[in-house]
Amino acid sequence: MRFIDRNGVGMGGSFLMTEENNIAHEDNYHQSRWNLEKLTASAQLAMDIQNPVLMWHSIYTYMHLNCFLDFNSDGEEAVSEDFVLPPIMADFVLQTAISIVKLAQGRHPINDRYRQESTPLSPKEAIDLLPQALGFTRQGYNAFADFDSIYQKVWEAKDYDEARQKGMSSKDALEALCKTYGDMDHSQRRKRIRLGRSFLRNGIYGPYPAP
Structure with missing residues (x-):
């Protein structure tokens, strides 16, 4: 049976609780708490904007990070133990x-x-x-299109901020985004970047779909 422990804790078998293991265990605990807080915020955002695709993405990511997973006969991931x-x-x-x-x-x-x-x-x-x-x-709404739009803005914000951190001017960073994501008026692009940052602050959590 093949288990995947996403947080590196809770696996079967005994091990010596050295100081290094204790530190690693504490780090993994805090990382797990951070994951839960981010994913709960992501789920709340999904409820607020009424997007079930974003909610299912949050649930999948939570399970991927926090559950014991086995592989079924088709080679697909499956939950192998109870979880909450x-x-x-x-x-x-x-x-x-x-x-x-x-x-x-x-x-x-x-x-x-x-x-x-x-x-x-x-x-x-x-x-x-x-x-x-x-x-x-x-009426006039497609949850998958909305989900794609959210993550498109997230990617644009992440790419822009990374370019700026590397020393690129605002104008050059915006031009680089035009080459990657298509031409757009810079004022409109800046608005999308602000929205992308807002999504990141308010719970949008990876793994991110490909841009």
């Missing part, structure tokens, strides 16, 4: 389950009161409503 999700993530999973159960019962998950005396939803109607029921779509 932070409350904000657990509540989201519960609400997702409620929406799916309503659809399975033929009930409209968004407008249940309006539909409760109507003809039950057919399976085709239920599957058609699924993206809306889970928050992936609403």
Whole structure:
């Protein structure tokens, strides 16, 4: 059985608790706490902007960093021991389950009161409503496009700040971003950079999707 310990603690087997091991254990504990705080903030941001893709990304990252993982027969990662999700993530999973159960019962998950005396939803109607029921779509909104836009701004902010830290002028850094991400008015690019920094401060957490 192959376990992956993302934080370097809690693996099976005995070892000598030397001073070095104690220091490493304490460092890993603080890193784990930092991960939890960042991921909880990321989950809260997902709730605030109502983006389920960002929430599922936060849940996946939390599990990837904090769970004991094994590999199933298909070579895919799978949870091998019990674990506890932070409350904000657990509540989201519960609400997702409620929406799916309503659809399975033929009930409209968004407008249940309006539909409760109507003809039950057919399976085709239920599957058609699924993206809306889970928050992936609403009028004029696509959660995947919004998620991509968030991380695009994050990458632009990170690349700009790294360029500035290396001594590049603001103008040259903005020109470099135009070469990487496409031409854009510098004032508009600066606005995107400010938004990207805001996302980073308010919980956006890696691993980042590729730009």
